[in-house]
Amino acid sequence: MGRAPCCDKNGLKKGPWTPEEDTKLIQYIQAHGAANWRTLPKNAGLERCGKSCRLRWTNYLRPDIKRGRFSFEEEEIIIQLHSMLGNKWSAIASRLPGRTDNEIKNYWNTHIRKRLLRMGIDPVTHTPRLDLLDLSSILTSVLGDPSSLLNLQAAFTINPQLVLQQIQPPNHPPQFQPQTSHQFQMPIETPTNIGLSHDSQQNSVPSYMAELEKLLLEQNQVDYCSGEASLNNARQNRGYGYDSVLSTPSSNTTPLNSSSTTSFVNSEEERDSYCSDLFNFQIPQTLDITDFFCKYVLDS
DNA sequence: AACCTTCCCAACCGCCGCAAA
DNA sequence: TTTTGCGGCGGTTGGGAAGGT
Numbered sequence: 001m002g003r004a005p006c007c008d009k010n011g012l013k014k015g016p017w018t019p020e021e022d023t024k025l026i027q028y029i030q031a032h033g034a035a036n037w038r039t040l041p042k043n044a045g046l047e048r049c050g051k052s053c054r055l056r057w058t059n060y061l062r063p064d065i066k067r068g069r070f071s072f073e074e075e076e077i078i079i080q081l082h083s084m085l086g087n088k089w090s091a092i093a094s095r096l097p098g099r100t101d102n103e104i105k106n107y108w109n110t111h112i113r114k115r116l117l118r119m120g121i122d123p124v125t126h127t128p129r130l131d132l133l134d135l136s137s138i139l140t141s142v143l144g145d146p147s148s149l150l151n152l153q154a155a156f157t158i159n160p161q162l163v164l165q166q167i168q169p170p171n172h173p174p175q176f177q178p179q180t181s182h183q184f185q186m187p188i189e190t191p192t193n194i195g196l197s198h199d200s201q202q203n204s205v206p207s208y209m210a211e212l213e214k215l216l217l218e219q220n221q222v223d224y225c226s227g228e229a230s231l232n233n234a235r236q237n238r239g240y241g242y243d244s245v246l247s248t249p250s251s252n253t254t255p256l257n258s259s260s261t262t263s264f265v266n267s268e269e270e271r272d273s274y275c276s277d278l279f280n281f282q283i284p285q286t287l288d289i290t291d292f293f294c295k296y297v298l299d300s
Numbered sequence: 301a302a303c304c305t306t307c308c309c310a311a312c313c314g315c316c317g318c319a320a321a
Numbered sequence: 322t323t324t325t326g327c328g329g330c331g332g333t334t335g336g337g338a339a340g341g342t
Binding site: 056 | 310311
């Protein structure tokens, strides 16, 4: 024989808890401790099943529960842990004192998940959703703003053929007019060859990336070591010198949040901006990439 | 002011692993 | 060893709140 049933579900109350029920539950647990949920409701004078009592206590009545908005630091931890653990809400909650798994799950589903989707990031894999991204604009921005290099490399990693199609429309001569530094405008609407070799397209962009990385490193303008554009990696690559508002600050960078205070944001827009920074490298304006394109793009 | 839609979150549901009997 | 319930977990829901028309 197994154990006796926890409770007879017939006749037990369901739905929202009343203040009186809460008081009974709190007083009972303060006197006897939170154990043996099977017998607790009867002993506490509650017409609830043990499971309902346990959930009410652990998710709402526990004295150590922290209520209110999530801080930047908490959100950062949630995103990081979710990228590693997935929907293991209890595991994530164990790293956030005072927050319950239910609260974190709700916050993820109602805020973080939606924001990541708006940003074109898959909330499951934490990588850019290329099916939603406009590759033309990515490529344009890469050439006009090297800080978008990460997106291009991520795009190529996931769907190299699509990227190459965008870069190399067939049967068109190269049209590339170098402009002053940081004013490159890739005329996507006018087909362009940026110097990819035809013999091994699969390696072309990584090679291109590697050369750009090399150039950047040589100029000590950016310490760019890893190209995976997953949120997790971007967050973990704190030593790589990009100026995220959350990363270990560069010497001339003022972080949004100080280490001694908890920071909040007031709007979804601020959060969007904040999260977008997780994917950005900041390359100083002094970087001159003209040489790079002359050497690796135009010479091809 | 009234109605409709969307958002949020507390609570429930159902499943699973573990342990009691 | 087998059966069965408990405790815990993640997914889902429904009702109230908030916002829009």
